[in-house]
Amino acid sequence: MGKVVKVKDVLIGEGMPKICVPMVGETIEQLIEEANYLKGIESDVVEWRVDFYENVTDIDKVKEALVNIRKVLDNKPIIFTFRSAKEGGQREIEKSYYFKLNKEIASTKLVDIVDVELFNDENDIKELIKSAHGNGVAVIISNHDFNKTPSKDEIISRLKKAAELGADIPKIAVMPTCVEDVITLLDATRITKEQYVDVPIITMSMAGKGVISRLSGEIFGSSLTFGAAKKASAPGQISVGDLKKVIELIHSNL
Numbered sequence: 001m002g003k004v005v006k007v008k009d010v011l012i013g014e015g016m017p018k019i020c021v022p023m024v025g026e027t028i029e030q031l032i033e034e035a036n037y038l039k040g041i042e043s044d045v046v047e048w049r050v051d052f053y054e055n056v057t058d059i060d061k062v063k064e065a066l067v068n069i070r071k072v073l074d075n076k077p078i079i080f081t082f083r084s085a086k087e088g089g090q091r092e093i094e095k096s097y098y099f100k101l102n103k104e105i106a107s108t109k110l111v112d113i114v115d116v117e118l119f120n121d122e123n124d125i126k127e128l129i130k131s132a133h134g135n136g137v138a139v140i141i142s143n144h145d146f147n148k149t150p151s152k153d154e155i156i157s158r159l160k161k162a163a164e165l166g167a168d169i170p171k172i173a174v175m176p177t178c179v180e181d182v183i184t185l186l187d188a189t190r191i192t193k194e195q196y197v198d199v200p201i202i203t204m205s206m207a208g209k210g211v212i213s214r215l216s217g218e219i220f221g222s223s224l225t226f227g228a229a230k231k232a233s234a235p236g237q238i239s240v241g242d243l244k245k246v247i248e249l250i251h252s253n254l
Helices: 028-039 059-072 095-108 122-134 152-165 179-196 211-215 240-252
Strands: 005-007 010-012 018-023 045-049 078-081 113-117 138-145 169-174 202-205 224-226
Touching (some): 010 018, 018 028, 018 240, 059 095, 078 095, 095 122, 122 138, 122 152, 179 211, 202 211
Parallel strands (some): 113 138, 138 169, 169 202
Antiparallel strands (some): 005 010
16 A cells, blocks of 8 residues: 555545545635535535635735634645646736745645645745645645646656655546546556555546546545535536545445
8 A cells, every 4th residue: 555645634545535625715705604614514625726716816815814714624634726727727826926825825834735736847846845844734736637638658647747746645637538538547547556656646537527537536546536515616526425425335345
């Protein structure tokens, strides 16, 4: 068995894939309401998609919102994610601010994981990882392709690269144009996990065709999956309740 990432009481990389739900509120009031709603949802992890937040360009206001979120989600692991527009997010910001934001949020120790996108300067990524780890915060290095599914070798290469850079959890999400694309993603996941990477990985094929990849992680090697509570943050996310039932069904038959 490979390494396990422990955040709060959640073990990512052991047992059933963990379920993460996104927070996508645009205002602090919406975020507090959303956090209260998610508190009653049977999920393992919450991802704050801060690119949706109206005051994301003001670090002090981001911190203020985070304090309020943490008060509600007191013992729930939180992933802090600014998703860039080119990878499916809501907006773009300057790279210097992107890294400053992630470092300062990690330094609050109010989040458990930060997400940094793979296609950035390697030195900037390594510096962020060092800073995050110094504050006891884990790092996802992610890549998202909303247009296509890269080749199997390319998917494996990106996951390996993320691991080599120091990711605690490499992640890739791709868009299928046909059923074969979904199979490509699943087999790339299997090969990466069996042959190349000893840390937990997260992979998914998006949209309706790719739903099977969100359900079958325990078989192919993906350790965390994303489900929707109120509003999905990516195409193909299904409700947390349905996700949990199927994951438990698969687990009980392995």
